[in-house]
Amino acid sequence: MGGNAEGTGAVVNARIYVLEVPENEGFLKVASQDPNVTIDKVGPYFRITADDDLVIDRRATGCRHAVWYSAIAGLEDSFIVQQDKDALRVSAR
Amino acid sequence: MTEKKVHRVRGVDHIAYPTFDPVGTVRFYRDVLKFPIVHSICAAGWGPEKHPDFIHFFFDIGNDDRIAFFYYFGLKPFGDQSAPGDSWARLDSDTPQFFVNSRHLAIHVDDEEDLLEYRSRLDESEWPVEMQVMHETIESIYTHDPNGYMIEITRALRPVTAQEDHDAALTIDALCDVAAGEDPSMDKLLTRKAELIVERAAAWEETQKELVQS
Amino acid sequence: MTKRIGLIVPSSNVTVETELPRILARSDGAEFTFHSSRMRMHSVTPEQLRAMNAQRERCVLEIGDAGVDVLLYACLVAIMATGLGEHRNVELSVAEQLATGGSDTKVLSSAGALITALNDMGAKRVALVMPYMKPLAQQVVAYVEAEGLEVADWRALEVADNADVACIPGDHVMTAARSLDLTDVDALVISCCVQMPSLDLVQAAEDELGIPVLSAATAGAYSILRSLDLPVNIAGAGSLLRTDAPVPVG
Numbered sequence: 364m365g366g367n368a369e370g371t372g373a374v375v376n377a378r379i380y381v382l383e384v385p386e387n388e389g390f391l392k393v394a395s396q397d398p399n400v401t402i403d404k405v406g407p408y409f410r411i412t413a414d415d416d417l418v419i420d421r422r423a424t425g426c427r428h429a430v431w432y433s434a435i436a437g438l439e440d441s442f443i444v445q446q447d448k449d450a451l452r453v454s455a456r
Numbered sequence: 457m458t459e460k461k462v463h464r465v466r467g468v469d470h471i472a473y474p475t476f477d478p479v480g481t482v483r484f485y486r487d488v489l490k491f492p493i494v495h496s497i498c499a500a501g502w503g504p505e506k507h508p509d510f511i512h513f514f515f516d517i518g519n520d521d522r523i524a525f526f527y528y529f530g531l532k533p534f535g536d537q538s539a540p541g542d543s544w545a546r547l548d549s550d551t552p553q554f555f556v557n558s559r560h561l562a563i564h565v566d567d568e569e570d571l572l573e574y575r576s577r578l579d580e581s582e583w584p585v586e587m588q589v590m591h592e593t594i595e596s597i598y599t600h601d602p603n604g605y606m607i608e609i610t611r612a613l614r615p616v617t618a619q620e621d622h623d624a625a626l627t628i629d630a631l632c633d634v635a636a637g638e639d640p641s642m643d644k645l646l647t648r649k650a651e652l653i654v655e656r657a658a659a660w661e662e663t664q665k666e667l668v669q670s
Numbered sequence: 671m672t673k674r675i676g677l678i679v680p681s682s683n684v685t686v687e688t689e690l691p692r693i694l695a696r697s698d699g700a701e702f703t704f705h706s707s708r709m710r711m712h713s714v715t716p717e718q719l720r721a722m723n724a725q726r727e728r729c730v731l732e733i734g735d736a737g738v739d740v741l742l743y744a745c746l747v748a749i750m751a752t753g754l755g756e757h758r759n760v761e762l763s764v765a766e767q768l769a770t771g772g773s774d775t776k777v778l779s780s781a782g783a784l785i786t787a788l789n790d791m792g793a794k795r796v797a798l799v800m801p802y803m804k805p806l807a808q809q810v811v812a813y814v815e816a817e818g819l820e821v822a823d824w825r826a827l828e829v830a831d832n833a834d835v836a837c838i839p840g841d842h843v844m845t846a847a848r849s850l851d852l853t854d855v856d857a858l859v860i861s862c863c864v865q866m867p868s869l870d871l872v873q874a875a876e877d878e879l880g881i882p883v884l885s886a887a888t889a890g891a892y893s894i895l896r897s898l899d900l901p902v903n904i905a906g907a908g909s910l911l912r913t914d915a916p917v918p919v920g
Contacts, residue, residue, distance in 0.1 A: 439647070
């Protein structure tokens, strides 16, 4: 995991929450491999913060359809630019 | 005297539908799916309107839950039979399929072996499985019965976890907030949910600690 | 006000349609009309009783068309010979058949009415006079005892043909009643049968024997009045039917 250990709440950071369940492991793994991404825990959720936009390649996660489209549990000052069979892209609002 | 629980209902007594095709209905549920017939009432139609005599019959769907049908003697189907829908209702011809399918009964099985057994019973009949889908945490097969009612048979891939129950409660609270406001959207819901996630994280940690201690 | 009473009777039964109207005609509370549906039966044998019970659904459908306020399923031994506590099952099934169709007809049975009447009277020890053959009579005794009552003594007149039961002379019934050991008996059921005539005997027996006397018919009338929330105050047919009679002051 790279970046700041604590989220600074800077306006350019995309930030999402993903529930800790077995099906989301592939998603988390891909996110954690990105040096621009910080991951920490808030209750039973992973908080994923990107330095800029958050980009996740779907095929790399190995997620099936239903899991992919319901992976995001929360958006913090961010919005989904793209979520399709290829990738997820989240930008700061 | 022991105190009674707050939540004390005991599942489905029965879900009831009308049918215009009792023979097809019996063949589908009793003969293909092999759901036993567990009750029937030969009911006297009564009252000021011309209420027909009817038979009300019940199939067991497991757990003592039942699916029941009304067959009204002399009653003809309502509405345009070529429109989307089923024996209970016909919808506008341009109703999207996802909406037509949204109302359905899903029946639970324990494991993959049972799911595949019902799959094969349906596939060998005039009502083969139309779709088999792996959802997030369940796997389901779907077909329509002779009345056009969609039936799903489903198995859980794994038990539901505590964090999913927590997440479900959060989703509902966020939904109620967002749906009460203007122009509800998924974007607004997920944003509100993030606020609740942060708000309730400490409470979650507390309950986890209590579980460990007990 | 007029109340419609539906009756489901064995086809050879003539007594229910004779005695019930006569009893209820003496009621001040309402006027009654009677409408019946028949289940085919000639001999009171287990086989014929089973065959008769199979016709129940048709009869309920027919009587349902008449929009009756109360339905009395008037074959006592058919219920009692089926199994202990059977009146509850029958009343429930008939009610379900009618209610599912939207009717709010009250459903009673002669067997249930007899038990209810005895319980309402506070009777614990009873005596019975029946027209049945002994095996059937024993089943009736067992049925009544399963309801928590003690049958102190009983007589079975052993008349198998239902048409003959309708003609049993009153003095045969009274002779049987007099021969009972009524020590500590709370109530005498002078006709534990809806075909054996007894209406003229009920008051006379009560006066002679000095204990409350009822019949399946008077119990049926009692239940009908109770189900319609009408006062139970009918003269000359035993103390059960004067339950709501005003007590003289002074």
